[in-house]
Amino acid sequence: MSDNKNVLLHPHLSVQHEEALSLASRRAFLRRAVLAGTASLIPTALCAQPPRGKPDYSLEIAETEWALSPKKRIRVAAYNGQVPGPLLRLTEGRPVTVSITNRLRHEEVVHWHGQWIPSEVDGSMEEGTPAIAPGASTSIRFTPRPFGLHWYHTHVAAHRDFSLGLYSGQFGVLLVEPRQNPAPWDGEQFLVLRDWEPYFVSSDDGSEMVDYAAASINGRMLGHGEPIQVRPGQRMLFQILNASATQTHWLALPGHRFQVLALDGRPVPTQATVEYLRLGPAERVTALVTMNAPGVWVLGEPRANFRNAGMGIVVEYANRTGEPQHPRDSALRWDYSAFAHDTPATRKPDVTMPLVFTSRFEGHGALDRWMINGKSFPETDPVRLTYGLRYRLQFINRSTDPHPVHLHRHAFELVSLQGRPTSGIMKDVVIVEPNTTTEVDLVADNPGNTLFHCHQQDHMDSGFMDLFRYA
Amino acid sequence: MKIAVLSLALFAVPLALAQGNYEIQVYGSETQAPRSTMVELHSNYTAVGQKYFIDGVSPTNHAEHETIEITQGLTPWAEVGFYIFTSERSGNGVQWVGDHIRPRVRVPPGWRWPVGVSVSMEMGYQRAFFSADTWTWEIRPIVDKSVGRWYFAVNPALERTWHGPDVNQGVGFSPAVKISYDFTKQISGGVEYYADYGSLTHIASLHDQQQQIFPAIDLNVSPKWEINFGVGVGPTAATDHWIVKGILGRRFDWSDLGRQH
Numbered sequence: 138m139s140d141n142k143n144v145l146l147h148p149h150l151s152v153q154h155e156e157a158l159s160l161a162s163r164r165a166f167l168r169r170a171v172l173a174g175t176a177s178l179i180p181t182a183l184c185a186q187p188p189r190g191k192p193d194y195s196l197e198i199a200e201t202e203w204a205l206s207p208k209k210r211i212r213v214a215a216y217n218g219q220v221p222g223p224l225l226r227l228t229e230g231r232p233v234t235v236s237i238t239n240r241l242r243h244e245e246v247v248h249w250h251g252q253w254i255p256s257e258v259d260g261s262m263e264e265g266t267p268a269i270a271p272g273a274s275t276s277i278r279f280t281p282r283p284f285g286l287h288w289y290h291t292h293v294a295a296h297r298d299f300s301l302g303l304y305s306g307q308f309g310v311l312l313v314e315p316r317q318n319p320a321p322w323d324g325e326q327f328l329v330l331r332d333w334e335p336y337f338v339s340s341d342d343g344s345e346m347v348d349y350a351a352a353s354i355n356g357r358m359l360g361h362g363e364p365i366q367v368r369p370g371q372r373m374l375f376q377i378l379n380a381s382a383t384q385t386h387w388l389a390l391p392g393h394r395f396q397v398l399a400l401d402g403r404p405v406p407t408q409a410t411v412e413y414l415r416l417g418p419a420e421r422v423t424a425l426v427t428m429n430a431p432g433v434w435v436l437g438e439p440r441a442n443f444r445n446a447g448m449g450i451v452v453e454y455a456n457r458t459g460e461p462q463h464p465r466d467s468a469l470r471w472d473y474s475a476f477a478h479d480t481p482a483t484r485k486p487d488v489t490m491p492l493v494f495t496s497r498f499e500g501h502g503a504l505d506r507w508m509i510n511g512k513s514f515p516e517t518d519p520v521r522l523t524y525g526l527r528y529r530l531q532f533i534n535r536s537t538d539p540h541p542v543h544l545h546r547h548a549f550e551l552v553s554l555q556g557r558p559t560s561g562i563m564k565d566v567v568i569v570e571p572n573t574t575t576e577v578d579l580v581a582d583n584p585g586n587t588l589f590h591c592h593q594q595d596h597m598d599s600g601f602m603d604l605f606r607y608a
Numbered sequence: 609m610k611i612a613v614l615s616l617a618l619f620a621v622p623l624a625l626a627q628g629n630y631e632i633q634v635y636g637s638e639t640q641a642p643r644s645t646m647v648e649l650h651s652n653y654t655a656v657g658q659k660y661f662i663d664g665v666s667p668t669n670h671a672e673h674e675t676i677e678i679t680q681g682l683t684p685w686a687e688v689g690f691y692i693f694t695s696e697r698s699g700n701g702v703q704w705v706g707d708h709i710r711p712r713v714r715v716p717p718g719w720r721w722p723v724g725v726s727v728s729m730e731m732g733y734q735r736a737f738f739s740a741d742t743w744t745w746e747i748r749p750i751v752d753k754s755v756g757r758w759y760f761a762v763n764p765a766l767e768r769t770w771h772g773p774d775v776n777q778g779v780g781f782s783p784a785v786k787i788s789y790d791f792t793k794q795i796s797g798g799v800e801y802y803a804d805y806g807s808l809t810h811i812a813s814l815h816d817q818q819q820q821i822f823p824a825i826d827l828n829v830s831p832k833w834e835i836n837f838g839v840g841v842g843p844t845a846a847t848d849h850w851i852v853k854g855i856l857g858r859r860f861d862w863s864d865l866g867r868q869h
Contacts, residue, residue: 334718334720336717336718336720337717338717339638339754344793345754348717348718349718350716350717350718351718498790498792498793499756499757500754500755500756500757500758500790501754501757501759501790501796501828502753502754502755502756502757502758502759503754503755503756503757
């Protein structure tokens with residue numbers, strides 16, 4: 138299963154050897170061509186370019202039947218007939234051409250989540266990316282930036298149609314490798330968390346919410362995927378993506394701890410070691426685990442209801458057998474600031490911009506209407522950015538829901554979490570806890586329309602979006 | 609729902625309900641989540657009801673009925689409820705009336721049916737001083753649907769007496785319906801309708817049917833609390849004419865991790 142690829146996490150950390158990549162059948166579908174052309178060395182070279190020649194990768198969007206387990210088969214729209222879609226390994230700064238064919242009966246678009254690329258190819262129709270008509274094909278060309286663990290996924294609205302948007306199977310891992318890889322790891326494992334078979338239920342606070350009947354890691358329910366095979370003493374790099382449409386997930390591996398190296402693909406200043414990982418929708422964690430507890434374990438949700446739905450994967454040490462031991466259902470803790478600098482951010486912003494999140498009740502049999510500064514998209518007031526300025530965005534959550542808010546085409550620095558100053562963590566998704574304020578600093582350095590939204594499909598469909606425009 | 613009986617024997621109609629107005633509620637299809645318990649107190653006061661003993665059954669007029677209902681979630685689609693019925697009336701003091709047990713299953717929401725569906729079975733005992741039919745059984749299909757701010761529920765319940773005067777009556781039909789509207793996130797108001805049409809094979813005349821209409825309010829102040837209040841009017845001769853009802857419920861979640869973000 139080795140791909141012999143090197144992944145730089147930051148100047149001192151990388152992957153030299155990859156094995157046990159268990160994204161199902163990826164080789165059968167991943168079309169890897171010789172990467173052509175000379176990489177641009179400067180960010181200003183990032184712009185939409187007309188495709189030329191043979192594409193480096195091809196994605197076909199079509200309905201497929203997928204077996205989460207032998208007894209649980211689902212029919213979903215997916216990339217290249219697999220769930221998740223093929224792992225795309227790109228190289229930072231080296232232009233790539235991707236052809237996309239839409240075999241569905243509605244318009245589609247592919248968003249390159251976490252990439253600092255032009256609006257025309259970013260994959261959001263709200264930003265101006267052209268939709269791919271039913272039956273049509275297109276080719277896009279962009280220069281990947283930045284390196285790290287990212288992903289690609291559909292970016293169409295779903296509303297109450299669970300065959301659309303992030304409820305479908307249209308998602309895959311996008312790994313952008315740095316141009317140099319100085320440091321070794323023993324193995325690399327990708328984990329894509331996902332919930333399936335959504336339905337509406339009444340939430341605790343009275344409005345409708347989305348719940349799920351099944352869950353998977355790498356497209357298989359717990360007990361039905363290939364176990365991760367490890368050896369004692371091995372240092373495993375876990376590249377973890379929560380591709381759920383709406384659900385935050387926790388992960389634990391009994392007897393082991395996670396040394397967090399990167400969040401949303403960006404290296405963290407403090408590589409703290411934790412027992413649990415928390416990932417909101419669209420969040421990514423890159424973590425190192427030293428395999429020093431021989432046995433057979435379940436790497437999965439510590440919460441039994443999610444694990445019983447399928448959120449887990451078996452980790453099997455060499456020459457060990459027996460019933461897998463699952464994580465215990467105990468108090469869960471997660472604090473972004475554990476991975477931050479010790480000192481608060483010192484740079485003052487040029488502009489401070491409050492963004493207040495509220496909801497309007499629409500009935501117990503309906504989804505809430507979500508608003509930013511009192512308005513729902515597309516009626517929201519566009520945010521005007523000036524190139525080069527530093528903006529302090531105040532995410533003021535005046536609702537009882539947590540919101541994993543995402544900014545396209547940029548990363549931001551966390552500078553305050555619930556009133557506590559912090560610094561050094563760069564992300565493109567952050568969970569804003571209920572009735573709290575999170576502040577982030579954004580440097581406006583990538584001109585073009587930029588979408589900001591809650592990454593919960595039901596929230597973004599209900600108005601939780603805004604468009605940032607450069608002056 | 610079990611509404612009061614105004615001595616149907618008075619009208620020489622072979623129709624009676626085993627349970628009095630101890631629990632007045634139209635069921636929704638949702639069941640209690642596993643590892644959670646709902647404790648409800650049903651308080652029903654009959655302002656104008658039956659004033660005389662009929663066949664040894666205590667009158668309902670000015671009776672205060674307090675019912676404790678404890679419902680335990682078993683699985684995401686099953687629960688079991690247990691009732692303790694009591695009655696207080698001048699001259700009688702507080703009296704234990706009886707107990708019922710009520711298992712219930714629902715169509716799992718993961719099946720994505722267009723409406724919520726569940727079915728309960730309730731069985732148990734009530735003392736003959738309060739109900740001529742002492743041992744009874746009820747099967748209650750439950751269908752409901754929320755559409756925006758509107759909520760609709762129907763409970764076409766079927767009842768059977770195991771021990772008592774109506775043991776030969778066959779299966780009785782006792783439908784209940786609720787329609788409500790969400791005025792705000794916290795306040796919903798609507799109408800609840802309860803009836804007993806008598807035996808399925810011998811539907812009673814309108815005069816002898818039980819019919820009650822409750823304008824009612826639901827307060828959704830917290831996911832831990834359930835509050836319902838209503839005033840019922842019984843227009844037929846066989847029904848208690850005025851009843852004031854209230855439900856106060858408290859949910860206890862034994863799985864504090866279940867909803868953790």
